[in-house]
Amino acid sequence: MLTGRRFIFVGGDLRQLEVIQQVVDNDATVTLVGFELCNRTFTDTTHADLTVETFAGADALVLPVAGMAEDGSVQTRFSREPLILNEHHFAALKPGAKVFTGIARNRLESICSEYGLCLVKLMEQDEVAILNSIPTAEGAIALAMEKTEVTIHDSNVVVLGFGRCGKTLSRTLHALGAHVRVVAKPLPELARIREMGMQDVPFERLLEAVQDADIVFNTIPALVLPAAILKEMRLDAVIIDIASAPGGTDFRYAERRGMTAILAPSLPGIVAPKTAGKIIAESICRLMNVKDAEPEVHEKG
Incomplete structure (x- = not known):
């Protein structure tokens, strides 16, 4: 009390x-x-x-x-x-x-x-951030459903980062039947990704991971999707960036190229x-x- x-x-x-x-x-x-x-x-x-x-x-x-x-x-x-x-x-x-x-x-x-x-x-605080990742993941997936013309099931999905939000998001997408690739750096994280039944991708192979993706979810608060990477991605790929502003995507170049790239921080407060x-x-x-x-x-x- x-x-x-x-x-x-x-x-x-x-x-x-x-x-x-x-x-x-x-x-x-x-x-x-x-x-x-x-x-x-x-x-x-x-x-x-x-x-x-x-x-x-x-x-x-x-x-x-x-x-x-x-x-x-x-x-x-x-x-x-x-x-x-x-x-x-x-x-x-x-x-x-x-x-x-x-x-x-x-x-x-x-x-x-x-x-x-x-x-x-x-x-x-872990007690907040971990539980907060649940509405974040649900909101990000709902946004992806709204912006794509394919189902999450059987789609090629890439998650950048395997922190609190990345873990919850990856697991939820996997449960929905998506083909999930998770890009991460630490070897223990890569091992856990594989143990969970998803494809583990070392960070240096990020470009290879996103080239044929239907949807890319970014959770990393750094520029991980610059123009050089976006140029090699499919034009109809959808990017949902849930990292803290300004996100990890070159949104100017994505717009210039005609790609759908959305910065969506603070999803729990919205959804x-x-x-x-x-x-x-x-x-x-x-x-x-x-x-x-x-x-x-x-x-x-």
Whole structure:
């Protein structure tokens, strides 16, 4: 339970509504900033402006999955006005307060370090990232179905990367009857791919793997599909890039060549916000009750 804990929620999308509900259900005191356009109501919550006084003494600040941009802006779906945080907001939080975010850019890292706050990067927590890969995989496959004229079953599919999302995506495609090739680097990953009944492809043979592909799913946040690779692929191949922006595809060249290449990050918040929100909420509630939480606690100064 979170009885006696005070949370500040700033901005977010549909996922954040599920997080708010679970935190409220766990008996926390909740203040919402930037939710005036939300038509969903929560019991025992307060709406407030983005002032230093609002943040004073709070135990936790919950940011959207996208976190805070370097200019302090926070993505919001439910606010009339832009939300922009500054150092004074963070300085007002209780010393040692937890700051929850999906990802963290340099400025957020620096501010939390300066003011002795515990920065929790939820998308780096296995309990979140692994479960989050399920709606990501479902969303990516649904997008591929929409953009192709063939079934997933019996199609030639390539997955680039075998991390959390790559594993779930590959296994799901394989279960649907696709001919799955997975491109990876580490030898243990290549061995596991083969053990799972899929074709393992060393990274240096990426071009060979994608040349006759119907669909290519990229999970690697680096330029792995440059113009030189795209030039050798089929024109009717569909690329679904789920890596963090800007993705791993030369989208300019793909468009010039007439190929279908789609950057689709943050799929859980689009295709399954309720599920994705519950995954995040469970981790936040658990970490608030762990004194020596996994994330690094920055020393003030």
